[in-house]
């Protein structure tokens with residue numbers, strides 16, 4: 001580990017998400033960004049990136065070492081944590097290499113293109129003793145955390161129904177159009193909700209039933225899944241890259257209230273016993289999930305604790321659920337059981 005008290009991070013993959021992550025380091029208490037690596041020199045010329053959730057903001061690159069390959073990065077920079085923002089199909093390869101080279105790894109979602117690769121990531125983390133966490137950002141949004149706490153504490157009684165939706169258009173980068181690399185909208189976009197459902201309800205459903213279509217990429221680009229939780233809530237989620245405008249919603253119908261999530265920092269609660277709705281607003285400064293996940297991971301490293309909020313075993317389960325959804329969609333909605 002590098003000698004200074006603050007951990008040192010290097011980021012690989014300075015595209016859309018890399019820009020979002022890079023802006024989160026300036027205010028981190030426990031780690032600083034010392035290097036960025038991207039094979040495309042053009043990526044360093046873009047001061048800001050814009051994706052469906054908005055603009056990344058700018059990162060001051062003046063004191064950050066720029067590298068053009070992983071090999072160059074590890075040869076020339078001393079650091080503790082590798083922040084992986086590469087395309088999905090490269091996550092497992094680079095996470096495994098980095099842990100073997102003695103770095104802790106925080107990696108963008110989806111954990112890996114295939115469950116078997118995600119398993120290898122976990123095995124490598126166990127063998128090397130290096131910490132691994134997947135940046136499943138909904139687990140680090142105060143609004144989604146509010147619903148998690150309401151569920152765990154029974155604040156509004158039992159959850160009866162959960163309805164989720166995350167729909168937009170196909171991103172422009174070429175690798176998103178190759179399902180062997182991105183996994184289509186199902187693995188790339190809809191996985192946010194699959195993972196939140198797994199997190200909220202404490203594990204995989206008994207089965208999934210997915211109706212979906214392959215249109216733009218050959219992957220499942222537009223879908224609706226019903227997740228079967230016997231004795232649990234009725235759960236469904238829609239995901240799409242075939243919709244013209246971005247829309248996203250998460251609604252939990254509890255016995256005593258309906259909870260609606262609006263973005264990262266707003267929740268509306270419609271209680272049965274109170275007229276109107278209660279609007280809960282979290283501070284903007286506390287609502288950046290990318291900042292929160294990096295801060296959380298750094299704290300886990302410093303305290304030598306497992307990242308219990310987002311264990312790699314749990315994010316592997318999310319990949320397994322997504323794989324079952326794909327199987328179901330390909331079989332025109334046949335129910336697929338999960339072990």
Ligand SMILES: NC(=O)c1ccc[n+]([C@@H]2O[C@H](COP(=O)([O-])OP(=O)(O)OC[C@H]3O[C@@H](n4cnc5c(N)ncnc54)[C@H](O)[C@@H]3O)[C@@H](O)[C@H]2O)c1
Pocket residue numbers: 012013014015016017018037038039040043051068069070085086087088090108109110135137173188
């Ligand atoms: N959490 C979120 O809200 C969210 C949103 C968008 C994307 N993502 C995820 O972030 C990841 C990256 O997506 P993106 O949209 O930023 O992709 P992108 O194509 O914009 O960026 C990827 C970058 O990696 C670089 N790269 C590719 N191979 C490399 C290599 N071997 N070595 C060094 N650099 C390499 C590319 O040049 C590119 O700049 C994906 O896993 C995606 O699913 C997450």
